[in-house]
Amino acid sequence: MAEAERMIGTPDTPDAAGAGPEQSGERPRSDSAAATVEAASAEALGMAQAVSGSAEGRGKRRIVVLFAVAAVAYALDLASKLIVVAKLEHHAPVQVIGDWLRLEVIRNAGAAFSIGEAFTVIFTLIAATVIVVIIRLARKLYSLPWAIALGLLLGGALGNLTDRIFRAPGLFKGAVVDFISPKHFAVFNLGDSAIVCGGILIVLLSFLGRDPDGTVHKD
Template sequence: MAKETMSAASVGPSVGPGAGASATAGEQRRYVGTIVGVMLAVAALDQAVKQLVLAWVNPGEPIHIIGDWFRLLLVFNPGAAFSMGSDATWVFTTIQLVFVVGSLIAAPRITSPWEAAGLALVAGGALGNLTDRLIREPSFWFGHVVDYISVGSFAVFNLADAAITVGVGLFIVALFFGDGRE
């Protein structure tokens, strides 16, 4: 019975006055809670790992985990991915804040568990990096993001960046391979 209600709610409005409205509202509340919970968990885990790295790793001195291919390398990134836009820190801070708030506003409209997971991971990563930009040196709103994962010759990144990447992938897959809803 629950599966039939979920399918009817995800396809569209049911026939008859008020039919399926409570199932849809309940399902949306569930995703809102999931999105907020995952978002906060990702941001908290990201900040906890960054604190550990800050305590154990010296900036610019790699710690080799798997030869020279995988290592911890503490760097402070004022820009976006690949340190692009290092003079526009405030722009990235603003974009991340707008995205986090926008995700919370959009959350009640998410009806797919995969879209919810994708949005939650991206928002959690954005919140983790936003926290850096608000609390880290050199100053509020202009703080540098703590990056520490170095793989091969690829850019140095962090857990928040990884969550954003995986979240975008999940969200795109959900959009292309969803259940045909509009």
């Protein structure tokens, strides 16, 4: 009997003979797979949140750029009008570059080139609508060039809208102050210049396939 036990072999301890995967400290394979999936999901979620946060941060910076450009354009337009009205109105034009460029203050109740002087209120409403549209579009703005372009439009529109609201002959019927007079061209102001520059930039961005949300279309 002793010889048979020696040949077959017996475990040293009962625990060694009955030890299974759970008793030996091994983790079931299904639990390990679940943990791997959970870790991958957490990593993917973290990456998505990081991308979302980065995009949101870029959007906020673009909005800051838009309003900063608008503020500068508006301030320059307003300051220049205050100066020329105080110093040049009712005076002889100032020659800047011979006959090619001079400063001459005029009051424009119409649109560009003094067209539609009988529709000042309509032009005022159009300018106000443009400003509202630009502000609403700012929420979806992720493109720096578009932020600059819209900022120029916003600043110029605000400058001329200020004239139409507060200047004579009355509320919402005010005449815009124009003073930059090139030879053989219409008289305009810095707000008009900002609007034109912003419009040209928007046309160029559209031609290049760049959208306000930052996407680029390649034909």
